[in-house]
Amino acid sequence: MRQTLRVGLFGAGCVFALGCQRETRRFRESPPAATSETAVTMSELQPGPKARDLPVLNPYERNAYGVSEGERLFSAYNCTGCHSHGGGGIGPALMDDQWIYGSDPENIFATIVEGRPNGMPAFRGKIPNNQVWQLVAYVRSLSGLLPKDIAPARDDHMVAGPEPQRTEPLLPKHAFTPPAAEHP
């Protein structure tokens, strides 16, 4: 009886492992269109009953390969020039719980694509959508907002803190607003 149970558990484990999307590499993915990319909503009024915006699902949030590609692009596109490897410098730190323009995937997408005052360039048209989503997933992983099993067990760089998989998630503080006309 125990033997059957063990074999059954092993089989179920194999099936679940096959179903795991962590290491899937989707090279020809059509990325989700972000609502923020097309237009900025200037009115509170809507036709029909008032509905909240449909949250965008980032396909790379549950995919370790997507996050690692995001990390590669983060250096390749020189995000590190201002944000360093998450610690900030010329630009704000990305590994803390302070999010000036929101921590949701669509907020970060909009920040990258539209740019932000005081120095963040607009990458609209310069980075393909799927790569922006990979960057979004990586940026969120910096403060531990992604599921732990997606983070790598070992960092590519020398870091003083714990390895990415053991980073404690920092819950975003949405209430923060920067003082006007001051560098964030």
Add this chain to the structure above:
Amino acid sequence: MRDWLQSALQPAGPEAARVHALWVFMLWISIIVFVLVLGALAWGTFRRRAPGNVTIGEGSPGERGMKRAVSAAVGATVLVLFAFLVFDFSTGRALTARRTPAVQIEVTGHQWWWEVNYYNAVPNRRVTTANEIHIPVGRPVLIRLNSQDVIHSFWAPDLNGKRDLIPGKESSLWIQADSPGVYHGQCAEFCGYQHAKMAFIVVADRPDDFARWYAAQADTASTPTDSLALRGQEVFLSSPCVMCHSIHGTPAGATLGPDLTHLASRRYIAAGSLPNTRGNLAGWVLDAQGIKPGAKMPPNSLTPADLQALLAYLGTLK
């Protein structure tokens, strides 16, 4: 002019000829040893023994004969292996002997393409290209090998043996071509998804052809004159292309992907994957992942008019 797929058995330069000579020597010795061993085996199997008791033991006549035979075989084996060793050492020394290089080229391996930089004392006459190496015929060329990411291996079998590209450790290799031609090469160390599509060509030109090619490559790209190609240049500069590629003479100066300053002068695109034709280039720009899944080139969405303009512009980059 010869242009066929790579073969180590048709050496086209002195280095490859030495490697080939070593290979032929080893082949013939191995054939002779193989035939002798099989002959001895057959003789032992089929010879008739005199009927009666066979005595084996210390001092018996059979034992003495066997001892002599085994000693002779061991001696012969040591001699043959020693001959291999001497030939191998002398070949290795000849391949790495320092000469005065006519051209010095730095080849950097990337996943999955080859970056090619020509040294020049005048910095702005240095040439950067990709996946296509031009060398003057009959002159020794020093290739210095580096890697940007993982271990690759540079192998143009018609010209020399393999040499690994190790990240962070420069290695070097001499090549020389005896006659003009296009010699194909290939990455010979598994380096990821598209290892098989990481090829390159070595084009051996007559010295004056080489000088002309070099002068053209060292120039910046000229600004197109017709309106379609001008529009194409604007498309290039305002699209994701500009994030990774550089075209000298324009603001595009990124070094993540291959340098496109003289793209139209190259025979192949995507590291030897496809001939450089307008249609292949269009397919590569729009959906590189369909041709070479995992390559760093992302899919690009361009309107048909913009794509035509871009292709017209890329066609002017002679």
